[in-house]
Amino acid sequence: MATAARNKKSARRRQLEAAINYPIDWLEERSGLIGGLRYFLFRKVPGDTGWWHTLGSATLTAFLVQALTGVILAMYYKPDPQNAYQSIQHITNDLTLGWLVRGMHKWGASVFIILMFFHMARVFLFGAYKYPRELNWIIGVTLLAVGMLEGFTGYLLPWDQTAYWATVVGINLNGTAPFLGPFLADFLRGGGEIGTETLARFYSMHMLLIPGLIFALIGLHLYLVIRLGVSSPPWSREAAGSDYDADEPATNGRSGLTQPAARSGWRRNGGDDV
Ligand code: HEM
Numbered sequence: 001m002a003t004a005a006r007n008k009k010s011a012r013r014r015q016l017e018a019a020i021n022y023p024i025d026w027l028e029e030r031s032g033l034i035g036g037l038r039y040f041l042f043r044k045v046p047g048d049t050g051w052w053h054t055l056g057s058a059t060l061t062a063f064l065v066q067a068l069t070g071v072i073l074a075m076y077y078k079p080d081p082q083n084a085y086q087s088i089q090h091i092t093n094d095l096t097l098g099w100l101v102r103g104m105h106k107w108g109a110s111v112f113i114i115l116m117f118f119h120m121a122r123v124f125l126f127g128a129y130k131y132p133r134e135l136n137w138i139i140g141v142t143l144l145a146v147g148m149l150e151g152f153t154g155y156l157l158p159w160d161q162t163a164y165w166a167t168v169v170g171i172n173l174n175g176t177a178p179f180l181g182p183f184l185a186d187f188l189r190g191g192g193e194i195g196t197e198t199l200a201r202f203y204s205m206h207m208l209l210i211p212g213l214i215f216a217l218i219g220l221h222l223y224l225v226i227r228l229g230v231s232s233p234p235w236s237r238e239a240a241g242s243d244y245d246a247d248e249p250a251t252n253g254r255s256g257l258t259q260p261a262a263r264s265g266w267r268r269n270g271g272d273d274v
Pocket residue numbers: 052053054055056057059060061063116117119120123128129133136137138139140141143144147218221225229230231232
């Protein structure tokens with residue numbers, strides 16, 4: 001009797017598992033995406049990575065929060081000088097949890113930039129920018145510059161006194177750059193004065209152009225993190241070369257995304273050529 005009940009339960013369980021697995025298998029068979037995701041989530045990292053190595057993921061999380069709250073704000077924000085300030089007041093005072101979404105976006109912007117600096121400091125102090133990760137450092141520096149431009153373009157959008165005068169100062173600063181300065185200032189202003197055109201182009205850059213660029217650069221950045229593997233901390237025995245073995249095979253024959261993570265022999269010997 002008890003055995004029959006157990007069998008029945010396990011049959012139901014099997015049915016449930018099959019129902020859950022069906023769409024996953026369907027997608028995997030046609031795209032290979034599940035295998036790629038599994039590789040990304042369960043790839044090997046050096047055993048002595050620690051909390052410092054989570055700063056990159058924390059930066060990524062901060063950016064995703066900005067993207068999500070920004071999409072919600074864009075549903076209510078009105079990018080013209082007559083309505084911009086009122087629409088922000090409406091979001092903050094009248095909409096359900098509008099104050100929270102706006103607050104998260106406003107303060108989250110600073111969190112994003114600060115985390116980016118912390119992450120960069122970790123990479124610098126651990127020497128993780130060295131061969132073969134120089135390209136990822138360059139992509140990171142570009143991300144930092146583009147991230148700050150995102151902050152600059154967002155600052156004007158509330159269209160209050162602080163926003164206006166901060167933008168005047170920012171544009172004038174850009175205008176002092178040699179050769180390109182005056183063109184850059186004209187381009188940012190969209191004319192002789194800060195007004196409707198300026199707000200429209202800052203909004204377009206802030207919600208379309210720059211986030212798109214940041215998403216693309218993050219994609220490239222993470223691709224390289226996966227391809228090269230995460231580096232060991234400088235105090236690690238592996239980083240110091242104590243495990244170095246000249247006869248160690250440089251790769252296991254795989255390449256691209258399935259390259260084994262941070263094989264010390266592979267890195268030290270200059271990659272696949274060995
Ligand atoms: C949107 C901004 C950024 C995001 C989302 C991001 C994300 C990440 C993640 C998730 C990792 C792997 C885990 C880790 O090492 O923390 C990583 C590694 C790395 N990042 Fe960033 N990052 C950003 C900005 C930067 C900046 C500003 C720099 C430097 C200028 C940089 C340089 C690097 C380098 C060189 C690595 C490889 C580190 C290693 O292998 O140990 N990243 N990044």
